[in-house]
Amino acid sequence: MKKVEDYITTIPDFPEPGIMFRDITSVIQDADGLKLAIDEMVKLLDGVDFDVIAGAESRGFIFGMPIAYLLHKPFVLVRKAGKLPRETVSKSYDLEYGQATIEIHKDAVKPGQKVVLVDDLIATGGTMKAAAELIEELGGKVEKIIFLMELAGLKGRDVLKGYDVASVVSYEGK
Numbered sequence: 553m554k555k556v557e558d559y560i561t562t563i564p565d566f567p568e569p570g571i572m573f574r575d576i577t578s579v580i581q582d583a584d585g586l587k588l589a590i591d592e593m594v595k596l597l598d599g600v601d602f603d604v605i606a607g608a609e610s611r612g613f614i615f616g617m618p619i620a621y622l623l624h625k626p627f628v629l630v631r632k633a634g635k636l637p638r639e640t641v642s643k644s645y646d647l648e649y650g651q652a653t654i655e656i657h658k659d660a661v662k663p664g665q666k667v668v669l670v671d672d673l674i675a676t677g678g679t680m681k682a683a684a685e686l687i688e689e690l691g692g693k694v695e696k697i698i699f700l701m702e703l704a705g706l707k708g709r710d711v712l713k714g715y716d717v718a719s720v721v722s723y724e725g726k
C-alpha cells in the first residue's frame with residue numbers, strides 16, 4: 553500500500569540553489585495519490601468543529617477545495633495581492649525564497665466563525681502566520697491549520713506557536 557510520501561517528488565536546487573523543492577504535482581497527477589492525499593488531510597480534521605475552510609493561493613486551493621466540498625463547508629480564498637475584486641484585508645510576509653503579500657475579502661469570514669486553514673506545505677510558516685492574522689483581523693478564530701507536508705527543519709511550527717497545527721507528511725530537514 554503506497555503512502556503519500558511515495559507520491560511526492562523532491563527536486564534539489566529548485567527554484568534556487570540550496571532549496572529542496574517538494575513537488576505536489578506528482579501526487580495529484582496520480583488518481584490514487586490525489587485521493588490518498590485528500591483522504592489523509594480530511595482525517596486530520598476528525599473531531600474538529602469548524603465553520604469555514606480557507607486555503608492559500610495557489611497550492612492551498614488544490615487541497616482546500618476538495619476538503620471543503622467533502623465536509624460541506626464554505627471555502628475562502630487567501631489570494632496573492634491584487635486579485636480579489638472587493639474590499640480586502642492584506643498582509644506582507646517572507647517566504648523560504650522571496651516575499652509575498654496575501655489578501656482576503658473583508659466579508660469572507662464573519663466575527664466568531666471558526667476557521668480551518670489549509671495549505672500544501674509549511675516551510676518558514678510565514679504564509680500561514682499571515683493568513684491566520686488576517687482571519688483574526690476579521691474576527692474569526694483559527695481552529696486548526698493543516699498541511700499535506702511539513703519541512704520540520706525550517707521550524708515553521710515555532711512561528712505558528714499557539715495554533716493547533718497538523719500535517720500528513722513531515723520531512724526532518726528542509
Ligand SMILES: O=P(O)(O)OC[C@H]1O[C@H](OP(=O)(O)OP(=O)(O)O)[C@H](O)[C@@H]1O
Nearest residue numbers: 609610611647648674675676677678679
Ligand atoms: O511556510 P512558508 O515559508 O510561508 O512557505 C510555504 C508556502 O510557499 C508555497 O507557496 P508559494 O507562495 O510558493 O505559492 P504557490 O502555491 O502559488 O506556488 C507553498 O504552497 C506555501 O503556501
Ligand SMILES: Nc1ncnc2[nH]cnc12
Nearest residue numbers: 572573574575648673675
Ligand atoms: N521547499 C519547498 N518545496 C515546495 N514548495 C515550497 N514552498 C516553500 N518552500 C518550498
